[in-house]
Amino acid sequence: MDNPIQLNQENLEAIGSRIPVPNYSRSADKSGIVHIGVGGFHRAHLAYYLHQLKNSGDASAWGICGIGLREGDANLHDIFKKQDHLYTLMVKHPDGNIEPEVIGSIVDFKMGTTDPEPVIVRMAHASTKIVSLTITEGGYNFNPTTGEFNFDNPDIQHELQHPDDPKTVYGFLTAALKRRRDAGLPAFTIMSCDNIEHNGDMARKMLLTFAEAQNPDLAQWIAKEVCFPNSMVDRITPVTTPADIETLAENYGVQDAWPVTCEPFLQWVVEDKFSNGRPAFEKVGVQFVPDVGPYEKMKLRLLNAGHSVLGLLGALHGHPTINACIEDELFKNYLRAFLDQEATPILGDIEGIDLEDYKDSLLERFANPNIKDSVSRICSESSAKLPKFLIATIHENLATGGSIKFATLVIAAWCYYSDKQVNQNGKPVEIIDAMQSKLHDGAKESATNPLAFIRLESLFGGLAKNERFEASYTSLLQELYQGVAIKKLMQGMISK
Numbered sequence: 001m002d003n004p005i006q007l008n009q010e011n012l013e014a015i016g017s018r019i020p021v022p023n024y025s026r027s028a029d030k031s032g033i034v035h036i037g038v039g040g041f042h043r044a045h046l047a048y049y050l051h052q053l054k055n056s057g058d059a060s061a062w063g064i065c066g067i068g069l070r071e072g073d074a075n076l077h078d079i080f081k082k083q084d085h086l087y088t089l090m091v092k093h094p095d096g097n098i099e100p101e102v103i104g105s106i107v108d109f110k111m112g113t114t115d116p117e118p119v120i121v122r123m124a125h126a127s128t129k130i131v132s133l134t135i136t137e138g139g140y141n142f143n144p145t146t147g148e149f150n151f152d153n154p155d156i157q158h159e160l161q162h163p164d165d166p167k168t169v170y171g172f173l174t175a176a177l178k179r180r181r182d183a184g185l186p187a188f189t190i191m192s193c194d195n196i197e198h199n200g201d202m203a204r205k206m207l208l209t210f211a212e213a214q215n216p217d218l219a220q221w222i223a224k225e226v227c228f229p230n231s232m233v234d235r236i237t238p239v240t241t242p243a244d245i246e247t248l249a250e251n252y253g254v255q256d257a258w259p260v261t262c263e264p265f266l267q268w269v270v271e272d273k274f275s276n277g278r279p280a281f282e283k284v285g286v287q288f289v290p291d292v293g294p295y296e297k298m299k300l301r302l303l304n305a306g307h308s309v310l311g312l313l314g315a316l317h318g319h320p321t322i323n324a325c326i327e328d329e330l331f332k333n334y335l336r337a338f339l340d341q342e343a344t345p346i347l348g349d350i351e352g353i354d355l356e357d358y359k360d361s362l363l364e365r366f367a368n369p370n371i372k373d374s375v376s377r378i379c380s381e382s383s384a385k386l387p388k389f390l391i392a393t394i395h396e397n398l399a400t401g402g403s404i405k406f407a408t409l410v411i412a413a414w415c416y417y418s419d420k421q422v423n424q425n426g427k428p429v430e431i432i433d434a435m436q437s438k439l440h441d442g443a444k445e446s447a448t449n450p451l452a453f454i455r456l457e458s459l460f461g462g463l464a465k466n467e468r469f470e471a472s473y474t475s476l477l478q479e480l481y482q483g484v485a486i487k488k489l490m491q492g493m494i495s496k
């Protein structure tokens, strides 16, 4: 299409003749929700739910103020400024069809890195009712094995000494909650939307531990006044590529510097525990339940673990995307065997869910050829993800005598590629991980001392001391170091 139109508030009407645009009025003071961590997932999930609700004429008083707490968020800040916080969500269907739509529920964005004060003021403002989080598994600042708060983090140490100069999510939350308490305002709800089992309980435990060290009186007030609903969130949201930006401009005539792409599937199951009100999300399909635990576990141990199984094995073999893995019959069968034999047995019955249907639908979602979700996105931050997604399942199966072989090969592959940093065709693999150098050191030593990698106890707990795991892991690792192809090892597991 000639002359793509620049996305911004002024051009919305013109853009509306090309793709759907918000039908509601937007203003920065409508920000009952303050959201920390405005990545693609938030824009495809919570912000989209709110957009739908507002489009239906509900929730007119609600909007989202995004907050960036990392230097890297400055790019989004600048783009949002130019685009009046508007962005396009491109839903990609398996048949190749793309549905782009302009989302307007984010009405403001503030960086906390340069000047924390406006962020604290926004969070402490009477109109703020919910602070929601997608700060990734790593952002909760706990030791993955013990689950305890990490006081060694220098930013946390700084915040304990300087409560008015927050750096992490915990520093900002306590600074804002203190002002609310002192002003006699009700607390906001803290709503975690991250892939962590009991994400609300975890956010609560970490915040209270931090607050207790910083200001014990405040900690008591938070414990009494703040609700932390647990939730299960789901929508596959790949990294935006330059090709997505081009497609939007060329095929739909919209110039957007940072659209977000996602699959059609969308789910949010959340506990109905809110300190200070909430939008009527049930009107747009959000499920409110008394206990989200079984849904969270199902999703983390099937979908997220399934992603990791394909991602790590696929990266080593040289498959670029999750759909390329599923197109490979061996990978598809391996994944199904892992889901059936290792993940399903630890889940038990989940009310209202047929696990066979759920697994069938996962395989279909992963197969969506239009999504092209890169294995490098899935493998990124494995050190924060795998303890929750996969290693927990190995521990549970070791305790019950269940199968562990499919998951064990994934850990061996992770070690091998953390050492070599190339796939089995000799091409470099992209490793993005906060623990990258520790992983590399442990993995490198594994060539001569096979248990070195899994002795990283903060990730693996006592796995290195478990004889059954150790025997199976060591022999697989040896085979990888001898140059046996990952597909041969996978085939061997399936036929056993």
Ligand code: CS2
Binding pocket: 195, 233, 234, 235, 236, 237, 303, 304, 305, 307, 308, 377, 378, 379, 385
């Ligand atoms: C993925 C998730 O990051 C990962 O490893 O498994 O981002 C996954 O795509 C989402 O949780 C889907 O809801």
